Amino acid sequence: MPLLLGPFVRCRFSATLLVLWLVFAGFTCTGSEHTATATLPAAFTDLLPHFLIEPQDEYIVKNKPVTLTCRSTPATQIYFKCNGEWVHQDDHLIERTVDPATALPIMQVTIDITRQQVEKIFGLDEYWCQCVAWSTTGTQKSQKAYIRIAYLRKNFEEEPQGKEVALDQEVLLRCHPPEGVPEAEVEWQRNEDVLNPASDPNFFITADHNLVIKKARLADTGNYTCVAKNIVARRKSNSATVLVYVDGGWSEWSKWSACGSDCSMWRTRECTQPQPGTGGKECQGLDLQSLNCTSEQCPQTVSGAEDVALYVGMVAVALCLTLLLIVVVMVYRRKKEGLDADVADSSILTTGFQPMGIKPSKPENSHLLTIQPDLTTTTTSYQGTLRSRHDTTGKFSMTNGPLLDPLPNGSHTLHNGKLNSDPSEFVSRLSTQTYFKTLPRDVANTSYGTFNFLGGRLTIPSTGISLLIPPEAIPRGKIYEIYLTVQRKEDLRLPLAGCQTLLSPVVSCGPPGVVLSRPVILSMDHCSDACLDNWAIRLKKQNYEGAWEDVLLMGEELVSEPYYCQLEAETCRLFSEQLGTFALVGESLHMGAAKRLRLVLFSDAYCSTLEYNIRVYCMDDTQDVFKEVMQMERQLGGRLIDEPHVLLFKDSYHNLRLSIHDMPQAHWRSKLLAGYQEIPFYHIWNGSQRYLHCTFTLERLSLSTCELTCQLCVWQVEGEGQSFSLDFNIAKDTRAVDSEFLLMDSNATALAGPSAFQIPYLIRQKICSSLDAPCPNGADWRMLAQRLKLERHMSFFASKASPTSVILDLWEAQHFHSGNINQLATVMADIGKQEAMIFLVSDGEC
Numbered sequence: 001m002p003l004l005l006g007p008f009v010r011c012r013f014s015a016t017l018l019v020l021w022l023v024f025a026g027f028t029c030t031g032s033e034h035t036a037t038a039t040l041p042a043a044f045t046d047l048l049p050h051f052l053i054e055p056q057d058e059y060i061v062k063n064k065p066v067t068l069t070c071r072s073t074p075a076t077q078i079y080f081k082c083n084g085e086w087v088h089q090d091d092h093l094i095e096r097t098v099d100p101a102t103a104l105p106i107m108q109v110t111i112d113i114t115r116q117q118v119e120k121i122f123g124l125d126e127y128w129c130q131c132v133a134w135s136t137t138g139t140q141k142s143q144k145a146y147i148r149i150a151y152l153r154k155n156f157e158e159e160p161q162g163k164e165v166a167l168d169q170e171v172l173l174r175c176h177p178p179e180g181v182p183e184a185e186v187e188w189q190r191n192e193d194v195l196n197p198a199s200d201p202n203f204f205i206t207a208d209h210n211l212v213i214k215k216a217r218l219a220d221t222g223n224y225t226c227v228a229k230n231i232v233a234r235r236k237s238n239s240a241t242v243l244v245y246v247d248g249g250w251s252e253w254s255k256w257s258a259c260g261s262d263c264s265m266w267r268t269r270e271c272t273q274p275q276p277g278t279g280g281k282e283c284q285g286l287d288l289q290s291l292n293c294t295s296e297q298c299p300q301t302v303s304g305a306e307d308v309a310l311y312v313g314m315v316a317v318a319l320c321l322t323l324l325l326i327v328v329v330m331v332y333r334r335k336k337e338g339l340d341a342d343v344a345d346s347s348i349l350t351t352g353f354q355p356m357g358i359k360p361s362k363p364e365n366s367h368l369l370t371i372q373p374d375l376t377t378t379t380t381s382y383q384g385t386l387r388s389r390h391d392t393t394g395k396f397s398m399t400n401g402p403l404l405d406p407l408p409n410g411s412h413t414l415h416n417g418k419l420n421s422d423p424s425e426f427v428s429r430l431s432t433q434t435y436f437k438t439l440p441r442d443v444a445n446t447s448y449g450t451f452n453f454l455g456g457r458l459t460i461p462s463t464g465i466s467l468l469i470p471p472e473a474i475p476r477g478k479i480y481e482i483y484l485t486v487q488r489k490e491d492l493r494l495p496l497a498g499c500q501t502l503l504s505p506v507v508s509c510g511p512p513g514v515v516l517s518r519p520v521i522l523s524m525d526h527c528s529d530a531c532l533d534n535w536a537i538r539l540k541k542q543n544y545e546g547a548w549e550d551v552l553l554m555g556e557e558l559v560s561e562p563y564y565c566q567l568e569a570e571t572c573r574l575f576s577e578q579l580g581t582f583a584l585v586g587e588s589l590h591m592g593a594a595k596r597l598r599l600v601l602f603s604d605a606y607c608s609t610l611e612y613n614i615r616v617y618c619m620d621d622t623q624d625v626f627k628e629v630m631q632m633e634r635q636l637g638g639r640l641i642d643e644p645h646v647l648l649f650k651d652s653y654h655n656l657r658l659s660i661h662d663m664p665q666a667h668w669r670s671k672l673l674a675g676y677q678e679i680p681f682y683h684i685w686n687g688s689q690r691y692l693h694c695t696f697t698l699e700r701l702s703l704s705t706c707e708l709t710c711q712l713c714v715w716q717v718e719g720e721g722q723s724f725s726l727d728f729n730i731a732k733d734t735r736a737v738d739s740e741f742l743l744m745d746s747n748a749t750a751l752a753g754p755s756a757f758q759i760p761y762l763i764r765q766k767i768c769s770s771l772d773a774p775c776p777n778g779a780d781w782r783m784l785a786q787r788l789k790l791e792r793h794m795s796f797f798a799s800k801a802s803p804t805s806v807i808l809d810l811w812e813a814q815h816f817h818s819g820n821i822n823q824l825a826t827v828m829a830d831i832g833k834q835e836a837m838i839f840l841v842s843d844g845e846c
Contacts, residue, residue, distance in 0.1 A: 055145035070131035109540030152176035160240035177228035248276035259293035456752035534593035596621035619691035654717035
């Protein structure tokens with residue numbers, strides 16, 4: 001029979017005869033040939049190829065390529081086709097064998113698929129491959145194998161929340177794992193031990209990954225963690241503390257006692273069935289009952305010397321109490337005469353916990369525990385008129401105030417309340433001074449107030465920027481007017497070189513040169529991936545000459561320096577003993593370093609023409625830039641058409657691409673001539689421009705067309721991407737710009753005195769005095785730092801005169817709007833300090 005030579009065989013006739021002889025003799029040949037063609041014996045020429053192995057779905061983990069395998073018999077040639085295109089013949093690895101049972105030739109072909117091949121079509125379609133086998137009779141196609149890039153996001157969509165539950169109560173802990181491919185498997189841990197519902201039927205894990213404790217037991221008290229894992233990574237949620245408490249119950253009443261000399265009898269009961277435990281309520285009601293006896297049961301007594309002695313003792317006690325009261329009044333009046341009654345805010349001496357200016361007082365909560373002032377204490381020299389905590393008319397809460405001239409010698413009066421002054425006048429006066437001529441005249445992004453030793457807080461609404469001035473940070477007898485403002489990046493050029501990029505807003509607080517007794521805390525957003533292994537992050541400060549200096553390298557802070565930073569997932573907390581202008585600058589150490597970009601889509605609120613514009617903003621993922629874009633679009637009359645997405649933009653020198661797909665061609669067409677738009681890498685990485693945007697101009701074929709559906713993809717070349725699925729009516733303004741995302745902070749921008757803090761001043765002092773002193777069993781400020789997950793900063797806390805006060809300052813900076821003071825009370829109780837009892841407040845107040 002004639003030889004059937006494939007189209008790619010390049011050997012001579014004699015070599016072909018040798019190959020055929022080897023096949024019939026059962027010889028196995030393996031190699032990396034560039035052709036997949038073979039010749040079948042005559043007996044098998046009427047057989048169609050069938051597949052012994054078909055390519056299977058695969059996941060690419062990190063940058064490791066995957067291998068697809070296809071095996072068929074009998075086959076003269078096999079080739080792979082991926083996404084409708086034939087794979088080059090040089091990429092096939094071929095192996096030929098002979099089935100010893102049937103003598104049929106077997107051909108196996110493998111190819112490798114890389115991450116770059118899959119990413120090239122990101123957002124357009126799923127990447128698939130299938131193999132096609134030929135014989136002299138016909139062809140056969142295998143099943144499609146889909147290749148996906150495996151990943152697991154870092155953040156849980158919903159994390160479990162701590163709960164306090166009664167004994168035998170059902171507990172539900174919710175968990176929505178991070179998005180991932182393949183979908184993450186979920187397991188639950190209690191105190192780092194994996195829970196197995198099969199061995200303990202009291203636990204049940206639902207189909208949507210929630211944990212149900214059917215009947216809470218005392219042994220179920222602990223820290224519960226939701227763990228999500230797939231082939232790429234393993235993520236842990238924040239731990240949720242479940243506290244199972246036992247409310248106390250009364251025992252039976254005892255028998256009535258015999259009738260006493262006072263003609264009464266009594267009986268008792270105890271709170272022991274059960275005893276209250278782990279924070280449960282004490283028994284309500286009386287534990288002692290008395291009852292008058294009948295006249296026949298009363299023992300007959302005669303008045304005598306014993307009664308006289310009783311009366312004399314009562315008179316002596318009354319005299320002693322009278323003398324003690326006189327001494328207390330005299331001491332109080334003497335101390336009051338030496339105080340400055342001009343600075344008056346008595347709220348530091350009470351335990352009302354709601355910050356004034358944040359929540360109004362609730363009359364129904366007047367029963368809460370309060371602490372009366374200790375008139376003999378020497379730990380504070382605060383003085384003033386005592387008023388109710390719920391009297392909000394005279395609180396020291398300010399949004400505006402005049403810039404103070406240098407104070408002359410003598411007494412100064414600080415009046416409580418808001419200092420009404422024109423903000424623009426303040427900024428104008430401030431900018432005329434020598435050092436402040438570079439300050440922006442942007443009143444909307446400036447906050448200021450007048451403060452004394454009680455401290456306070458400045459906040460720029462909707463920017464994530466705030467300045468916490470702790471109590472005693474300003475020396476007693478001093479009064480400062482302090483400002484906080486955001487500088488425009490384009491107005492203030494930072495010297496950036498190499499791989500450096502700006503990671504935060506440029507924030508100014510001042511005036512510089514004021515004397516501080518302890519560090520203030522400046523909070524501002526950053527847009528790095530918060531992984532110090534990828535970055536060298538430096539804090540820069542502008543000196544008096546306007547030059548920028550490196551004052552701190554993150555991760556290598558020295559406790560002796562006046563600056564210290566805590567880098568959180570999205571926020572930086574800067575401890576500073578000096579005021580000035582600051583910014584975070586990052587230098588990538590390798591190509592894995594990534595900045596967070598926020599992608600936001602806007603369109604025209606009203607469209608009366610055939611053209612319709614969609615604007616895509618790419619900005620640093622910080623609240624101040626987002627606020628500026630929202631305000632600008634509000635003025636332009638734009639509307640938000642989808643929720644913002646976050647994209648990790650890596651230092652890979654690759655540009656950012658944007659494209660639009662899947663529009664209904666019968667109603668819409670794009671006026672973009674190219675297949676995509678592109679933003680250069682350096683425009684984004686430099687960070688000097690606050691935001692960048694691209695506009696997609698679409699055209700509808702008829703004015704009656706209002707429904708628009710399409711897919712908008714934004715991705716970094718050979719990097720991560722995000723996809724927006726749009727489906728909306730352009731004629732309906734369903735989401736105004738400021739309706740949901742531009743939530744302007746209604747709180748005062750400046751809060752002074754106790755209203756700026758969640759922990760009252762007197763309680764704070766008691767906590768500090770209790771925890772500052774070292775304790776042999778570790779129940780001191782070190783345990784407080786560990787429980788608040790701040791152990792990385794132990795050396796910094798230890799360098800301060802009062803480590804506890806610095807820890808509480810940081811807690812106040814982190815939890816001003818969202819802090820639950822009861823959780824702090826729980827931490828204090830875990831440490832074993834009785835001061836936790838002062839946190840007995842209702843959830844409605846915190």
